[in-house]
Amino acid sequence: MTAFIMRRLIGMVAVLFAVSVLVFIVFILLPGGDPAERMAGKNPTPENIHNIREKWGFDKPFYVQYARMMQKAANGLTPGPHSEYDILRSFDTRQDVVHEIVKGIPATMSLCIGAAIIWLFFGIVVGVISAVTAGTVSDRLITILALVGISMPVFWLGIVMRYFFAETNTWFPDGGYVPLTTDPAQWFYHLILPWLCLAVLFIGFYGRVLRSNMLDSMGEDYVRTARAKGLPPRAVLQRHVLRNSLIPIVTLFGLDFAAVLGGGAILTETVFDLKGVGWYAAQSVGGLDLPPIMGVTLYGAFFIVFFSAVVDFLYAYLDPRVRPA
Amino acid sequence: MAEPATDLTFDSAALLASEEHEVTIVGRSPWYLAWRRLRRNYLALASLGLFFVIVIACALAPVYAHHVAHTGPNDVHVGEKVRVDGKLKDVIGGGSFYDVNTGKFVVKAPTYLGPTWWHAHGRFVLGTDNLGRDVAVRVLYGGRNSLMIGIGSALICTFVALTLALLAGYYRGGCDWLISRFFDIIWAFPVLLLAIAISSALAINGFHHFGINIEPGSLWLPTLVISYVLIPYIGRPIRGQILSLREKEFIEAAIGQGAGPLRVMFSDLLPNIVSTVLVFFTLIIAANILTEAGLSYLGAGVRLPDPSWGNLIASGQDQIETAPWLSLIPGIAIVLTVLSLNIFGDGLRDALDPRAKVRIER
Amino acid sequence: MMVAAYGVAANKSSSAPNKAYKKVGTLRAVLDTIDFLDPQQAYTGQSWWAMWNVYETLLTYKHVDGPAGYQLVPGLAQSMPKISSNGRVYKFTLRPGLKYSNGKKVQASDFKWAIKRGFLATGQGVGFYTDIAGAKAFAAHPTKGGNISGIVVNNKKRTITVKLTKPRGDFLTILALLFAAPVPSSTSTQILNGKIPGTGPYRFSSFDANRGFTMVRNKYFKPTKYIPRGNPDKVDVSFVSDANSATQRVINGQADYSNGAIPPDRIANAKGKGHLVLRDAANTYYFWMNTREAPFNKLKVRQAVNYAIDRSALNRIVWGGLGRATQNVLPPTYPSYTKLKLYSHNVSKAKQLINQAGAKGAKVTVWTRQVSDAIDAAQYYTSVLNNIGLDAKLNILPRATYYSTIGNVATHAQTGWARWLEDYPHPLDWFDVLLNGNRITNTDNNNYAWYSSAKTNKEIEGLKKAQVLTPAVNKRWATVEKQIMQQAPWAPWSNRVFPEFFSKKMGCIHIQRLYGVDLMRLCRK
Numbered sequence A: 001m002t003a004f005i006m007r008r009l010i011g012m013v014a015v016l017f018a019v020s021v022l023v024f025i026v027f028i029l030l031p032g033g034d035p036a037e038r039m040a041g042k043n044p045t046p047e048n049i050h051n052i053r054e055k056w057g058f059d060k061p062f063y064v065q066y067a068r069m070m071q072k073a074a075n076g077l078t079p080g081p082h083s084e085y086d087i088l089r090s091f092d093t094r095q096d097v098v099h100e101i102v103k104g105i106p107a108t109m110s111l112c113i114g115a116a117i118i119w120l121f122f123g124i125v126v127g128v129i130s131a132v133t134a135g136t137v138s139d140r141l142i143t144i145l146a147l148v149g150i151s152m153p154v155f156w157l158g159i160v161m162r163y164f165f166a167e168t169n170t171w172f173p174d175g176g177y178v179p180l181t182t183d184p185a186q187w188f189y190h191l192i193l194p195w196l197c198l199a200v201l202f203i204g205f206y207g208r209v210l211r212s213n214m215l216d217s218m219g220e221d222y223v224r225t226a227r228a229k230g231l232p233p234r235a236v237l238q239r240h241v242l243r244n245s246l247i248p249i250v251t252l253f254g255l256d257f258a259a260v261l262g263g264g265a266i267l268t269e270t271v272f273d274l275k276g277v278g279w280y281a282a283q284s285v286g287g288l289d290l291p292p293i294m295g296v297t298l299y300g301a302f303f304i305v306f307f308s309a310v311v312d313f314l315y316a317y318l319d320p321r322v323r324p325a
Numbered sequence B: 001m002a003e004p005a006t007d008l009t010f011d012s013a014a015l016l017a018s019e020e021h022e023v024t025i026v027g028r029s030p031w032y033l034a035w036r037r038l039r040r041n042y043l044a045l046a047s048l049g050l051f052f053v054i055v056i057a058c059a060l061a062p063v064y065a066h067h068v069a070h071t072g073p074n075d076v077h078v079g080e081k082v083r084v085d086g087k088l089k090d091v092i093g094g095g096s097f098y099d100v101n102t103g104k105f106v107v108k109a110p111t112y113l114g115p116t117w118w119h120a121h122g123r124f125v126l127g128t129d130n131l132g133r134d135v136a137v138r139v140l141y142g143g144r145n146s147l148m149i150g151i152g153s154a155l156i157c158t159f160v161a162l163t164l165a166l167l168a169g170y171y172r173g174g175c176d177w178l179i180s181r182f183f184d185i186i187w188a189f190p191v192l193l194l195a196i197a198i199s200s201a202l203a204i205n206g207f208h209h210f211g212i213n214i215e216p217g218s219l220w221l222p223t224l225v226i227s228y229v230l231i232p233y234i235g236r237p238i239r240g241q242i243l244s245l246r247e248k249e250f251i252e253a254a255i256g257q258g259a260g261p262l263r264v265m266f267s268d269l270l271p272n273i274v275s276t277v278l279v280f281f282t283l284i285i286a287a288n289i290l291t292e293a294g295l296s297y298l299g300a301g302v303r304l305p306d307p308s309w310g311n312l313i314a315s316g317q318d319q320i321e322t323a324p325w326l327s328l329i330p331g332i333a334i335v336l337t338v339l340s341l342n343i344f345g346d347g348l349r350d351a352l353d354p355r356a357k358v359r360i361e362r
Numbered sequence C: 001m002m003v004a005a006y007g008v009a010a011n012k013s014s015s016a017p018n019k020a021y022k023k024v025g026t027l028r029a030v031l032d033t034i035d036f037l038d039p040q041q042a043y044t045g046q047s048w049w050a051m052w053n054v055y056e057t058l059l060t061y062k063h064v065d066g067p068a069g070y071q072l073v074p075g076l077a078q079s080m081p082k083i084s085s086n087g088r089v090y091k092f093t094l095r096p097g098l099k100y101s102n103g104k105k106v107q108a109s110d111f112k113w114a115i116k117r118g119f120l121a122t123g124q125g126v127g128f129y130t131d132i133a134g135a136k137a138f139a140a141h142p143t144k145g146g147n148i149s150g151i152v153v154n155n156k157k158r159t160i161t162v163k164l165t166k167p168r169g170d171f172l173t174i175l176a177l178l179f180a181a182p183v184p185s186s187t188s189t190q191i192l193n194g195k196i197p198g199t200g201p202y203r204f205s206s207f208d209a210n211r212g213f214t215m216v217r218n219k220y221f222k223p224t225k226y227i228p229r230g231n232p233d234k235v236d237v238s239f240v241s242d243a244n245s246a247t248q249r250v251i252n253g254q255a256d257y258s259n260g261a262i263p264p265d266r267i268a269n270a271k272g273k274g275h276l277v278l279r280d281a282a283n284t285y286y287f288w289m290n291t292r293e294a295p296f297n298k299l300k301v302r303q304a305v306n307y308a309i310d311r312s313a314l315n316r317i318v319w320g321g322l323g324r325a326t327q328n329v330l331p332p333t334y335p336s337y338t339k340l341k342l343y344s345h346n347v348s349k350a351k352q353l354i355n356q357a358g359a360k361g362a363k364v365t366v367w368t369r370q371v372s373d374a375i376d377a378a379q380y381y382t383s384v385l386n387n388i389g390l391d392a393k394l395n396i397l398p399r400a401t402y403y404s405t406i407g408n409v410a411t412h413a414q415t416g417w418a419r420w421l422e423d424y425p426h427p428l429d430w431f432d433v434l435l436n437g438n439r440i441t442n443t444d445n446n447n448y449a450w451y452s453s454a455k456t457n458k459e460i461e462g463l464k465k466a467q468v469l470t471p472a473v474n475k476r477w478a479t480v481e482k483q484i485m486q487q488a489p490w491a492p493w494s495n496r497v498f499p500e501f502f503s504k505k506m507g508c509i510h511i512q513r514l515y516g517v518d519l520m521r522l523c524r525k
Helices: A002-029 A035-040 A046-056 A062-077 A097-132 A137-151 A154-168 A184-218 A221-228 A233-264 A266-271 A277-286 A290-318 B010-021 B030-039 B042-059 B061-069 B135-171 B173-188 B191-205 B220-227 B231-246 B249-256 B261-297 B309-319 B325-352 C045-051 C108-120 C135-140 C171-175 C243-252 C264-273 C299-308 C311-319 C347-356 C372-387 C399-406 C428-435 C454-463 C471-487
Strands: B081-084 B087-090 B092-094 B097-099 B104-106 B110-112 B207-209 B212-214 C026-031 C059-061 C072-074 C089-093 C151-154 C159-163 C202-208 C212-217 C234-239 C275-280 C283-289 C363-369 C391-397 C415-421 C490-502
Touching (some): A002 A062, A002 A290, A002 B173, A062 A290, A097 A137, A097 A233, A097 A266, A097 A277, A097 A290, A154 A184, A154 A266, A154 B261, A154 B325, A154 C243, A184 A233, A184 A266, A277 A290, A277 B191, A290 B173, A290 B191, B030 B042, B042 B135, B042 B325, B061 B135, B087 B092, B092 C311, B110 C264, B135 B173, B135 B220, B135 B231, B135 B261, B135 B309, B135 B325, B191 B220, B191 B261, B220 B261, B249 B261, B261 B309, B261 B325, B309 B325, B309 C243, C026 C243, C108 C135, C264 C275, C283 C372, C299 C347, C299 C490, C311 C490, C363 C372, C363 C399, C372 C391, C391 C399, C428 C454, C428 C471, C454 C471
Parallel strands (some): C026 C234, C363 C391, C363 C415
Antiparallel strands (some): B081 B087, B092 B110, B097 B104, B207 B212, C059 C072, C089 C159, C202 C212, C212 C234, C275 C490, C283 C415
C-alpha cells in the first residue's frame, strides 16, 4: 500500500510540474503584449517601462522567469510578509494572485459542494428508478428528461433561470454571492438557482450511467443466483446490484467534483456573478494575464490530480480485484 | 487433418432444418443484427433524422440568406424600414431622444422588429437583433459554424485518440507509459482556460508558424483547440479495450504468423473496437457542440461579428426583456441538436451491444 | 454655450453646500469596476468618483451642479496661487492645521513626495508632470532620495513653489488631478489601495480588488467653504460588472445606486422601478483612422467613412438613444464648442468617394476592445465599411491590452473604436494628448490616428501658453477643431449621456460636472 501511495504522490508532482511548464511555455510563446508595457498603464515614459522591466525581471531568460514565477507562487502559500516583488502578481492589477484565488474559494466551494450533493442524490435516485422500471413508460420519460438535461448548455440554462425566476418574477435574488459567515440564510437563498443549474447537467448523466451499470449487474450470474436462493428483490438490489454499480459512479464523481472545484464551473459562476475561482480565471484568461492564469491552472490541476489519486485509492478499496498485488 | 467425425456440417444442418421447418436459417453478421435492432428503434431514427434536417438547413444558410432574406449574416439594417403586411416598420425604432423644447432627454426603450414569420416576404422571419441584423440568417449561419466546429473537432479528436490508443495498446511498455502520461496531463489541464487563453492570444495575429498559416478569424482555431479537450476521455477507454484484446489468442496468433503492426492494428484490433468508437464519435460531437457554445459565449470561440449559437446567446442577453427570442432561439437550437445526437447515440449503443438486456424498442 | 440638458431633480439651493446634513446611514453603491484606489495610480472615472472625497489636492472643484463645477477653487491651499508673469512659476501656501485621517500633520514636503512617488511607483499619470523643471531627469533615474529641482517646499512656512520648463495654460487643472494629492512622506511606493490616508471628508476602511470597498467618515476632517461634511456615514461599494445584474440590484432594493450602464431595453422598465438620472459628462466616442496606413492615408477614404456613418442610428443601437450625435472632437460642455455639420449621412456619396480614391476592395481590420458597447459600435462600423466597398473584418482585443496594442506603431492598426473622457476641463486635454503630431510616440501613443499637421501642431503649441480661456482663445480652439475635422482623422459619433440609477428612496441627487454623482450630498427621502 505504501509503495502505491508513494508512486502516486510522485506521479502527482510530476504531472503538476509538467502542467506548469506547459502553461508557461504556451504563454511565453503566445503574443500577449509586453508585460512591462501593460503594467505601465496609460501615459508611461520609456524610463517607466525600463524600470518595470528591471524590477520584475522581464528581461531575464525564460527559464529564469519560470523558476522565479514558481518561487513566487510558493511564497504566496507561506504565511508571513513578503516583499512586493516576491509574490505572484497580476500584470494588470498587480494584485496578489494566491490571495485572490483564496478569496474565491468560499464561493466556488459553496457552489460545488452544494451542487454535488444535489446531483449525487438525485442522480442515484433517477438511476435506480429508471433501472428498476426499465423498459416502461416512466423509464423512457426519465431517460428523455435526463437526456434533455445533459443537452442544455449550462450557461443558457442559467440565463433562462435568471430570466424567469429572478427578473420577471423576483422570487430569487438575481445572482451575487453572500458569504456564509455574513448571513447564512441569504447565502443559501442566493445559491439555490446556481446549485440547480449546475446540478441539472450532472443528474441526467449520472442517472444514465447508474442505470446502465445496474442493468448490466442485474444480468450477471451472481444476481441470478441470489434471486434463485430466495433473496427478496429489494435486498438483492441494495446488497449486490447497487453496491457494484456505484463503484464506477465513485470514479466519475471524484473526477467531476475535482473538475468543478478546480474552476470548471466557470460558466455558472459567470452567469450568476459568483466571484469564485472559475470567475476569476475567466477574467484573467481573457486578458492573457499570465500570473493569475498560472495560479489558477496549478490550483485546478492540483485538485484533479489529487482527486484522481483519491478515487483510484477508493476504487482499490471498494473493488478487491483491482488492488495492486 | 483427420477425417471429419460426421458428414454433418453447418450448412447441411441448416438445409435439414429448413426442410423440416420450411424456414431458411441464414447466418447473420453482427453488423446486420445491429442494424436490425437499430431499425426498430423509432426514437433513435427520428432523432437521427432531426439531426440531419438541422445539418442540412444550416448547410443551406447561404441559400436562405441570398434568396429568401436578401441579406448577409453580418449586415446591419438599423435606420432602415421594412414592409410588413404592407405597412412600413422600423427595423429598430423608438429609443431615447433629446427634446429640444424641454432641453431634456426623453427616456424610452428602443423597439425591435419582432418575428415577421412570412409577412415580410422572407425578410426578418425571426425578427431583428439589437444591431438590426436578420436573426434567422444569423441562427442558420451560426449553426453552420457551430456544426462545422463540432463535427470537425470530433473527427480530429476521435482520429487522434484512436491512433494513440492503438499505439499504446499494441506496443505496450514504454510507449504505453508515455501515451498514458500524455492523457494524464491533458486530463489535468483546465482545458477550458487553455482554450480561452489560446483563442485570445491568437486573436490578434493568428497562427503563423511551422508553415501553417491561420488567420485570426478562422474557424480552425476553435476547432483545433476543442478537439484536444476530450482526447483522453475516449482515448483511455479505447486503450483499455485494446489492451484486453491484445491478450487474446487470435492476436498472438496473427503476430506469430508474422503479421506486421499495421496489419494487426487494421485487420484485427480495429474492427473489434469500431462499434465503441462509433458510439463515442456521436457523443463527442454532442459534447463538442456544447463546448464550442461555452467558449463562444465567453468570447473565445467564434469571434464576432461571425455568429455561432454560443455567441448569439451572449449577444442576446442584454435584450432578454424586450426581445427574449434572441437568446432563447439559439439555445433551443443547441438543445435540439445535442439531444438528437444523444438519443441517437444511445440507440446506437443499444443496437451495437448485444449484451444489453433491455433496449428501447418497439 | 454650456449645454445644460439633463433631467436632474435639483433643488434651487444647488449652488451652496448643505449646511445641515441629512442622515443617510450607509450608502450602498454598485460600480462596474475601478482600477486602483491609490491616488498616484488611479486613472478611471469610477475610482475618481470615490477618491475625490478622500484625497484633496492643492486646488479643487466646487460641490455644485452645472458648469460652475468646473471652476477651480483652493483646496488644501489657502488661496489661489501666485503665478509669475512668464507663467512658469506657481507659489502656494498650505492652510494651517491640516491633518490626515490618521492624525498626522500635513506638510508641504508631502506634496513633493506625492509627485516623486508617482514617478517611483510608475504611476499612470506621470506624463502630466514632466514639464516641471527637473522632472524629466528624475524620471530617468528615480530614487527615493533624488530631487526634483522644480519643486521647492518650506515646511515651516507651509509654502510650495513649482517651476515649469515652459508655460502651460492647463497647469492649474493638472495640479487639481488626484495624481497630485499629497500623501504622508512615509507612504511606500508600492500600490496601496485603500490604505493611504487622505485629508478629505472620508477615508477608506477596506478594499477588496474583486469585490468592493468601503468608506467611513474621516474624524479629523473639518468642513471648509468649498468642501462640506458628507451626508452618508458610510459608503459600501460592490463591484458588479454585468449591467443587467447591477440594475436589478437597485430594483430589488439590494443597492441604493448603480453607476453602470443600463442595457437600453431595460431603461423604460428601470424608469418605473427606480429613479433614473441622466448625467452629461465631457466625453466623445469616435472611430480613429490611421493616417499613415492604407487605405486611410487617403483623405477621400476618411471623408467617405464620415459620410457613411448614420450617427443617430448608431446612438440608438449602442446607448438606446442616450447619446448625442456629434462630428466634433470636443463635447458640447466646452465654451469653444461650435457644432460642426461637415458630413451629412450620405451612403452613395461615400461609395463614390471610395471609388474615386481607388480603395474599393481594400482590406481593413477594425479593432475594438472586449466591452459590449465597444463591440456593438465596432460591429456596426465594420458592416458600414463593407457596405461602402471596403473589405473589413473585426478584431476584438481584451480590455486590458487594447489601448497599448493600438497605440503601438508595430501593430499597424488601420482603424478602430476609441473614446475619451476628459481628465480635466481644458481643450489641451483633448487636442494636445490626442491630436498633436509632436506628441506621437511609438508605443503607448494616444494619437491613434497618427495625425500630424504642421499647421495645427503649431497652433496647439501656441495655445499652450494661454493662461485663461478668453473668447479669443476659444475662437482659436474652434478653428483648430474645424481644420482637424476637415482632414477627418476621426469619425466621431457620440457624446454619451450616462444613466445613473437610484432606488426610489434616494433624493438630493446632484451631479458634479467632473466627478459625477456627488455621493456626499445624497440623502434619503
